Amino acid sequence: MSVFTDDVINFTSVLKMAYNFLSGREYLKKQKFRERKKLISVVLPFSDLSFAAGAVPVFPIRMESFNINQYLVALNSATSILGWGLTTKLLGFIKQFDALKIFDNILDDVLKSINVKYNEMYDLGVESGISSDFCYGIKSLYGMHVSKGKNVDANMNLAIRCSAFNKYYESLRKLVPRQIWIDIPSRNIGNALELLTDNITNAISDLEEITGNHVADNSLNKQFRIGNQVKRYYKTIIYEISAEDFYPCNPATFAEILSLLGISFQDYNSNAQRYLENIANLVKEMRERIRKGIGMDVSKMPRILLTPVFGGWEPETQEYLYEHGARTLYADWEILGLLEEIPVSKGTNPVEEYARYLLNATTEGIGCDNNTLTDSYQRIAKKMNVDGIIFNQLFGCHSISNCYPMLREKVRKKLEIPITSINFNKIGENVEQIKTRLGAYMEIVKPI
């Protein structure tokens, strides 16, 4: 059983977010057929423009039906009648008498089904022609588009430093002919900002053509405001709540929540306003639980930053670390500079501000080389005051994973905290090896 289950049953906001993630297919169907909205496939957290254009961004795995759909339908029916708060209370109440552990199984299935689906998409990607030498992210994303790409009206492609990713975008042309490209300059030289602003303006024109909507500055600012608030809450969880000595749940659950945030942040579960409400409630609930003493004393547990995970990682890692007395933290989007806010004050040009945001993320966060990228890892690890770093080396990743030797050198010299790497290719494939490595690593992590 996943450790996530026990805690989450009373966590309305988490339940909501998980539900919204998994019930995406039904929601998107309604949006597409009833509301006549256009679906835009997004990967990585680049959904703002689509929202501002009145389209529906979707991280493509959310178009899949998940195996536990019948439970979700039942859950949905209960929430329609009782509302979310009461449903959660009811679930918590029933759970006390739940000898058959039905609810545990439901939520356990939810989590497993995401992983199973990811692996299914991975296999589909390989079967459809993507060489197994590519990273988990690219193979599974390609599979997602093979599976459900026909449902989307366009792909939002942001050319970044990873050449494999840019080529993966190109390979999608056969599956989703309409592509919207934003080529982010590698460096902020000359009038690069102005050029990126023009690129974004072109992308907005494409979106306008697809949706038939005019994208006004107000629409952009409105979306950026929502995004900024989401980012603020996200950072609160990363920097404040994760630093507490008392957690609102056990640390493995906390890690699960962070991983859920990481995945869902890419498309805000296709509804930015709803996502904002959920994350606001999440922070509120977390604080309330801490205040009431519901949760767990984690003061003696070292805090381990596990990164990067956005391209795929072994979910059992966090449970294993928990069993060995550590708390796992995820902060990929912050490391890559994607949790920076976009200024929306009067007189600002929202397109230019978005360009500045992307350019800063490229030059300061992701970086056009590994020196900048490793500085980002180091900077955020220091800011989060973590006790150790586990670097997830993704097989076939030639961009981010390549920086490990450089990062190791910097961390050892400057941060003086233990760092190790684990290898990942596919969920469930390398668990024993990871455990052996983590076991050795945990021996050298200083207990607090």
Next chain:
Amino acid sequence: MDAIELLSDYENYLREKKDQGKKIIAFMGHDNIPEELLDAAGFIPLRMIFAGNDDLMNASNDYLPPSTCSFAQSCIGLFSLKPSQYNFLNSIDQFIVSNHCVSDICTSEIITKYFNIPRLNFYVSYTQGPEALKYFKLELLDLKQQLEKLTGREIKKQDIIESIRKYNSFKKKLSEIYNLDISGSEKLKTLQKAILYGPVILPELEDFIQAKSVNQTQESKNSVDIFFTGCSIFIGDYLIDLIEESGGNIKYFDTWIGEAYFSQVFKDEVITSNDDPLDFFVQRFKDNKNGDHTVPNYFENKVAQIKEIIKEHEEKKGKKLGVINHIIKFCDHINIFQSFLKKELQEEGIQVLNLERDYSRANRGQLSTRIEAFMEMM
């Protein structure tokens, strides 16, 4: 001339140039670096176009994971192990960090950082739209400034034009050699040497053409004509031998060491115009539609280009042309499209061999078997 001899001669050549006060700028040998600009600034451009082996690949594992492009690994290995025949790499003064692919960035960065070679930056847009072209111009301007800072003198417009003319003549000469009726291996060796040395080798190329026109070697009628695409065959690689031993003859080299290099010439009317010469490079970048770096139309353009060449060849020679798509293990750009390329071309009745490999010796037998089987099928 074998690779060892070539490298030895090249070392002597570079030593001589260094003695004359020349400086060397090296870079991963892709098709968007404006070597004319380096030449105009008085530097010797040195393309990293050397094949690897087990030792070189293994030596890179301290810096990059093994799931990295074998060519990139080998480039690092060259600096890490410093094999004696590559002593000339010690004389590199600057190394350009560029982004033909992300392995280019990582490898170049590692070479500059860990082997103490000063770094120059030159990043290339992935798309080719108007903004991407303007950005490319910014990068050119920046590179020009970096070079000027190094030399302490301005790179004059006329210097750039002169270099462009020089490289233009050189590339046109390579094109002539390419069209000679000689074996693929002879063409490849000439191209490799020429691209390594640059226009300084022009008289030798002229002599070569002269000699060949007097004494044309008859190619075997029984050989299988091959269109070679994907990753280049770099200096010291045995692949061309395997292909020829199996009865193949490469007629077209659609790679960096091949048409992708020498086809990038400027028209005379462009050079004689009064425009900023940096704009010529921008135009060349824009015209480089078949270069594997670009998105989103590379694959479509590549398939169309291959189909057209094959159709022309078959009409002209009355002979089938097989395609070998050379994929160096973990090469992002070529690898991702391998199955799609094969499918598209096979639908047109074109035979394709996706030849994926790294530089390990153990691969040789397997490669040979696969090539032989392909030749038999052809």
